[in-house]
């Protein structure tokens with residue numbers, strides 16, 4: 115990331131912070147000076163993200179949290195505010211992949227799991243974050259992770275695409291609800307980013323990793339840091355007039 119943002123004195127909350135895109139974003143917020151709350155199911159992964167942040171001179175709070183639980187999410191936001199005093203930026207990123215399966219072959223259990231983490235989990239986080247931001251001076255900025263599968267269909271990905279389209283619909287409407295409150299909500303749609311999720315997904319589908327690279331017009335997978343630069347911009351004052359958008363960062367995959 116070449117651009118330097120200044121988040122000093124600000125507090126960021128990142129879900130799915132134990133791995134991949136979430137970890138890269140947590141590190142980027144910390145390097146920009148934010149105090150960062152890290153939420154995830156994986157306590158070990160959170161400890162590693164926190165270790166990387168503190169080794170770099172930053173401040174992190176780890177919060178073991180299941181984003182599908184309203185109580186867990188509320189407790190995580192409450193602990194963030196108890197520790198750091200406020201909440202300025204949130205990146206709702208926790209999600210799970212769908213095995214490649216046709217709509218007709220999609221088990222209801224898979225549908226429920228994918229929708230509950232990637233859509234309901236995002237809603238529960240955004241709701242708790244907005245309620246905190248309404249109580250403090252200065253509002254805040256929220257970025258919800260969608261996907262290329264939030265703006266077009268992908269074969270074998272009906273449940274995942276339904277969740278990710280839903281993220282954009284929620285984000286647009288909530289952005290309207292809270293624009294006058296000084297709270298901005300945007301969605302971020304990554305292309306194929308080189309993370310554990312994509313390693314698992316690549317291994318499970320015909321064509322593997324090479325097939326995923328072939329789907330990217332720029333001829334490579336994206337880096338988690340390339341998502342972090344877009345998220346930090348969306349949460350920065352430079353994006354003060356940007357709300358309700360779905361920003362696609364995908365190497366041309368959805369063109």
Ligand SMILES: NC(=O)c1ccc[n+]([C@@H]2O[C@H](COP(=O)([O-])OP(=O)(O)OC[C@H]3O[C@@H](n4cnc5c(N)ncnc54)[C@H](O)[C@@H]3O)[C@@H](O)[C@H]2O)c1
Pocket residue numbers: 129130131132133134135136153154155156159179180181182207208209210211231232235259260261262303304305306307308309310311312
């Ligand atoms: N990697 C990609 O190519 C790509 C592309 C588009 C969108 N996305 C989205 O970006 C997000 C992050 O993906 P990633 O590639 O970094 O995946 P990842 O698997 O590396 O990380 C996902 C993290 O979410 C956490 N998580 C899962 N369920 C949770 C729950 N119920 N509560 C709390 N945490 C939970 C996992 O423990 C993990 O740490 C996901 O929402 C994914 O759908 C990824």
